[in-house]
Amino acid sequence: MEEEEEESEILWPVSELVELEPKPIYARTLAREMLIFIAFFAFVTAVAVTSIDPITYYQYRLFEQLFVESKIPPLDKYPRIGLRDVYSMSDIWRYLEYVFYDGFHWKFYYDERYNTKEIPEDSPDRNVAFDNKLLGVPRLRQLKVRKDSCLINSAFAMGIKQCFGYYSHVTEERNKFGDQSQFVFVETLKSNSYVGKLYTYPGSRGYIVKLAIRDISDDTPNSIPVLKKSLWIGRGTRVVFVEFPTYNSNTNLFCVVKLVFEIPPTGGVVTSHSFRVVRLLRYVTISDYALLACEVIVFLFILAYTVFLGIELNHLGALALTRFWSYMNILIVVMGYVIFGLKIATYMQFNTVKPSLLSTENYVNLEGPAAMQLYQDNAVAFFAFLVYIKVFKFMVISKTLGQLNTTVRKCIWDVITFVILLLIVFIIFALFGYMIFNSEVAEFSSYGVAMFTLFRAILGDFDYSVIEAANAYVAPIYFVLFMLVVFFLALNMFLAIINEAYYHVKLDIAACPKHKRMPWYLKEAFRELFSMAPSEEDDGESPYQAAISEIRDTLNRLGFDDVETELFFSRYNIDPAAQLPSYDPYKLLKEFEAKLRDGKADTRAVESITLEDVIAQQEKMFDLEKVIGLLTTKVDFLLKKLDTLENVRKK
Secondary structure (H helix, E strand, O other): OHHHHHOOOOOOOOHHHHOOOOHHHHHHHHHHHHHHHHHHHHHHHHHHHHOOOOHHHHHHHHHHHHHHHOOEOOEOOEOOEOHHHOOOHHHHHHHHHHHHHHHHOOOEEEOOOOOEEEOOOOOOOOOEOOOEEEOEOOEEEEEEEOOEOOOOOHHHOOOOOOEOOOOOOOOEOOOOEOOOOOEOEEOOOOOOOEEOOOOEEOOOOEEEEEOOOOOOOOOOOOOHHHHHHOOOOOOOEEEEEEEEEEEEOOOOEEEEEEEEEEOOOOOOOEEEEEEEEEOOOOOOOHHHHHHHHHHHHHHHHHHHHHHHHHHHHHHHHHHHHHOHHHHHHHHHHHHHHHHHHHHHHHHHHHHHHHHHOOOOOOEOOOHHHHHHHHHHHHHHHHHHHHHHHHHHHHHHHOOOOHHHHHHHHHHHHHHHHHHHHHHHHHHHHHHHHHHHHOOOOHHHOOHHHHHHHHHHHHOOOOOHHHHHHHOOOHHHHHHHHHHHHHHHHHHHHHHHHHHHHHHHHHHHHHHOOHHHOHHHHHHHHHHHHOOOOOOHHHOOOOHHHHHHHHHHHHHHHOOOOHHHHHHHHHHOOOOOOOOOOOOOHHHHHHHHHHHHHHOOOOOOOOOOOOHHHHHHHHHHHHHHHHHHHHHHHHHHHHHHHHHHHHHHHHO
16 A cells, blocks of 8 residues: 555656656656657657758759849840849840740750750650749739829929839729730739838739740730830839749659849839749658658657646646746647648648649649748748757756756846847947948848848958948947947856856756766666666665765865864764664655554644645755755865965965
8 A cells, every 4th residue: 555655656757747846756757758758859850851852952053043043145235134133124124035034945955966956845855944844824923003102392393293102002003004904903813922122012913914935926915025015014113023833743842933023113123032942742752651650650749748738737837837848848739730730731722723733824823832831841940949959958867968957047037138238239239330321231221131230240240341431430430339349248248147157057066966966866767767776886875874975075175184074073973884774754754644544643743744844844955955065165165265375375
């Protein structure tokens, strides 16, 4: 009966439930939790590593080389031009006619005699770089503003009749235009919004054209020459999108391409691009199904951790909200369900588009499934990051590795205070730099960019010559002040906070006896779990003898010889050779509670004593021993300093 009661500790592998219990119980629970986490960690690593194909980078680079880095040779008086060289509306048309169109269908390849011959129009090789099949037809889409979208100053009212302002939902043009009003505004599109360099543009509306790319001539409808003659891009145009998807059967990868030409109210063109390389057909090969099996196992772990989290919150209540690892458990579980939801959403969206993949007349919109797949990949990355962060929880198994957790815990509030102070300094300098340099320096063109520029300056990535060219008088003052305040003062304060916390951690570890450290308890817990014999190095020494050994070591460090140590023991009536029986207070308390139930004990003396009281008193004793050990270490340090001063004085 007593043995059953003795094993009544919580068996759930949730160490947060027994964090305030004695160290042996906490160590056994932590050991069980660690074994489960190791298996979970292994499967999460397998999913994270195998879900991303390294070949996606080379697929991305192919499209970047074709449509961004490629340049047409000089034509007459026009220089070479690529996507990043487009600065005017005429450059947009030149890029579409030569770079974009030539990158679509490769018409020639080399034969055995190194002479080129044309690929037949209906050949399966006539794709983007031979291997990337165009799905559907490419689409041009633009958003415009009205000609009265801004106010004209009265001083220029007689000479200026039209004003095309900033793009917004309010100033958007939605009327038909063209020679025959053939270009119609459409509001039923299902594309995603695009965050450009100037604005965020909606994907649900715009003027669209299904671009003709085969057998075109100067009068082919919806061809680039016809659109150019129709002035499809005008003064009111604020953004032009070139959109198309491709599929590579060799790698089972889709690429959703978006080339963007933003036209600000100032004139000129700002270009950007988006190549989303995704694997929408997830499970095809044997390795893909092995990945599916790992994902199922990870989801089963998430279900188990959901149960553990529910038990933890039920037992601890609001106390769980004060613990860092409780928040980590919540985030891991939530991210697991988010990934599962994104998988379902991606599968459903792709199945909706799947029947139209081989269409030759319409634009195949894969933006939704591609975006959901990218969200899923990002969620998996964040999920794996959280799981890897949780590894630090189990570093208490080693005295050296556990120092990191303890150091962070000791200095966390000081670090938070320092970060707030540093953020205030960054805000001040970022605002100052933004107001002085924003019109001439790209790194200070906006307030957010200025913040990141200053953060990069801390790491040494700062181009002083640029701000000096913008303002030769203010730049030196600004740069010197920032380096003095942030680099020399603030960063050294941060290092001082960390060093002080680490110093106290080292003192605590030195003052704590070996048999009272968590690594020792964990080692014994693992031996118990695997039915191994107890550690031999601790079998022959009782707690009393361990205390005597600790006192001897402390006195020796303070300079006492053996005779003085024995006199110390005699002074306080301590017998170093005494053999005291070891008692388990929890077992004694359980035996006493059994006597109470049987009516064999006097209840008047102990009616107010509970197990929590005994545990609280024992924890206080542990804390007192730790303080005494810390004071001893500090006295030792002080004596060494005094010896050093004495030696210096003698010299």
